[in-house]
Amino acid sequence: xxxxxxxxxxxxxxxxxxxxxxxxxxxxxxxxxxxxxxxxxxxxxxxxxxxxxxxxxxxxxxxxxxxxxxxxxxxxxxxxxxxxxxxxxxxxxxxxxxxxxxxxxxxxxxxxxxxxxxxxxxxxxxxxxxxxxxxxxxxxxxxxxxxxxxxxxxxxxxxxxxxxxxxxxxxxxxxxxxxxxxxxxxxxxxxxxxxxxxxxxxxxxxxxxxxxxxxxxxxxxxxxxxxxxxxxxxxxxxxxxxxxxxxxxxxxxxxxxxxxxxxxxxxxxxxxxxxxxxxxxxxxxxxxxxxxxxxxxxxxxxxxxxxxxxxxxxxxxxxxxxxxxxxxxxxxxxxxxxxxxxxxxxxxxxxxxxxxxxxxxxxxxxxxxxxxxxxxxxxx
Numbered sequence: 426x427x428x429x430x431x432x433x434x435x436x437x438x439x440x441x442x443x444x445x446x447x448x449x450x451x452x453x454x455x456x457x458x459x460x461x462x463x464x465x466x467x468x469x470x471x472x473x474x475x476x477x478x479x480x481x482x483x484x485x486x487x488x489x490x491x492x493x494x495x496x497x498x499x500x501x502x503x504x505x506x507x508x509x510x511x512x513x514x515x516x517x518x519x520x521x522x523x524x525x526x527x528x529x530x531x532x533x534x535x536x537x538x539x540x541x542x543x544x545x546x547x548x549x550x551x552x553x554x555x556x557x558x559x560x561x562x563x564x565x566x567x568x569x570x571x572x573x574x575x576x577x578x579x580x581x582x583x584x585x586x587x588x589x590x591x592x593x594x595x596x597x598x599x600x601x602x603x604x605x606x607x608x609x610x611x612x613x614x615x616x617x618x619x620x621x622x623x624x625x626x627x628x629x630x631x632x633x634x635x636x637x638x639x640x641x642x643x644x645x646x647x648x649x650x651x652x653x654x655x656x657x658x659x660x661x662x663x664x665x666x667x668x669x670x671x672x673x674x675x676x677x678x679x680x681x682x683x684x685x686x687x688x689x690x691x692x693x694x695x696x697x698x699x700x701x702x703x704x705x706x707x708x709x710x711x712x713x714x715x716x717x718x719x720x721x722x723x724x725x726x727x728x729x730x731x732x733x734x735x736x737x738x739x740x741x742x743x744x745x746x747x748x749x750x751x752x753x754x755x756x757x758x759x760x761x762x763x764x765x766x767x768x769x770x771x772x773x774x775x776x777x778x779x780x781x782x783x784x785x786x787x788x789x790x791x792x793x794x795x796x797x798x799x800x801x802x803x804x805x
Contacts, residue, residue: 487636487662487663488500488636490637491637491638491639492638492656492657492658492660492662492683493637493639493654493655493656493657493658494579494655494657495573495579495638495639495640495653495654495655496637496638496639497657498569498572498573499640502565502569502573505565506565506566509561509565510558510562512558513555575640575642575650575652575653576651576652576653577653578619578621579619579653579654579655581617581618581619581655583617583618583619584618585618585619585620585621585653586601586603586614586615586618586619586620586621587601587602587603587623588600588601588612588614588620588621588622588623589601589602589622589623589624589733590622590623590624590625590633591625591626591627591644591736592624592625592626592631592633592644592670592677593627593628593711593712594628594629594670594671594673594712594715595666595670595672595673595676595715595716595717595720596609596610596677596711596716596720597610597666597677598703598708598711599611599679600703600728600732600733601728602728602730602733604693605697605727605728606693606696606697606725606726606727606728607703607724607725607728608696608722608723608724608725609711609720609721609722609723610678610680610719610722610723611679611682611722612664612679612681612682613681613682613684613689613692614656614681614682614683614684614689615683615684615685615686615689616656616658616659616683616684616685616686617655617656617657618655618656619653619655620652620653620654620655620656621651621653622642622651622652622653622654623649623650623651623733624642624643624644624649624650624652625644625646625647625648625649625650625733625737626644626646627646627712627736627740628646628670628671629646629670629671630643630668630670631643631644631666631668631677632644632666632667632668633652633664633666634664634665634666634667635654635662635663635664635665635681636662636663637656637662637681638654638656638662639654640654641667643668646740647737647740648737649737656681658683659683659684659685660682660683661680661682661683662680663678663679663680663681664678664679664680665677665678665679666678673715673716673717673718676716676717676718676719676720678719680722695724696724696725696726697727698726699724699725700726701723701724701725701726702725702727702728702729703725703727703728703729703732704728704729704732705729705732705735707725708732708736
């Protein structure tokens with residue numbers, strides 16, 4: 426017959442037979458020596474500081490080191506907004522630590538008011554200051570949103586350089602329509618000269634970004650976006666796609682060279698000396714070359730007129746206005762404003778509004794009967 430006896434914890438301890446025949450108790454976790462926390466902190470602190478120093482040596486913020494007026498204005502806005510918000514954050518952190526120390530349980534000299542519930546002075550302070558800061562931020566945001574609008578042309582007496590940028594897999598094609606040249610993964614422009622970018626994509630959505638110069642804006646298939654920048658210093662500034670777009674995304678970067686006017690003219694002559702043209706056939710070959718590594722800089726001495734508009738239009742088909750089929754609608758019944766302009770501020774290619782002659786005679790009844798079919802697919 427077996428009898429099971431429950432032994433309360435702490436009354437018995439497992440034993441181990443020693444060499445001399447006597448039993449020795451197993452050492453418990455508390456019996457084992459522990460490294461004091463202060464000693465551990467002394468050992469870890471230098472190592473953490475060293476690791477942090479090593480990591481920080483490789484950090485450089487292009488946004489906080491702008492080389493153009495747009496970048497400078499955005500840096501000022503960023504710093505101003507941060508300082509305004511810190512006017513609330515810093516005092517809250519200080520008061521939290523102060524109150525926690527002053528009203529700790531061991532401080533018997535602190536005021537003890539268990540029935541306290543309201544203070545008008547505190548309510549005024551904690552509500553009025555944040556409200557004033559939010560009001561200042563609202564005005565600042567409103568003004569800067571308009572002044573830093575990427576679609577807004579920069580005011581300058583110097584004639585701007587027009588660059589048409591097309592994102593491909595996984596490279597950037599740049600067309601200079603006024604200079605009749607094109608490049609891959611490199612742009613060059615004169616210093617202190619406005620840059621008017623027209624941007625689209627022949628593949629998935631990307632984002633065009635030159636951190637030293639300012640704003641980022643998306644490139645989208647079948648659409649055209651705009652960006653206006655300027656470089657106030659000479660140098661080479663890295664550009665990139667800041668939106669993931671597939672396997673070769675990490676290699677989709679380019680150089681933006683800000684040079685003197687004389688150097689810019691010499692660069693144009695260098696590119697024009699290339700015999701390779703950029704036409705629809707060359708564009709198709711460039712599209713088919715889906716490089717997973719960085720594509721080398723390539724120059725094209727001439728370009729086909731209207732190539733950028735052709736790239737935009739070839740992805741639109743019959744749906745020229747966000748899914749609306751113009752072939753089933755009376756073009757005269759729609760008010761489009763200025764020719765070549767589309768909705769929401771996005772430009773459409775010049776031929777996007779052209780209609781066959783037989784559609785000009787459509788009546789209002791025909792438009793009412795056929796127009797709904799064009800809108801149904803787009804959800805408008």
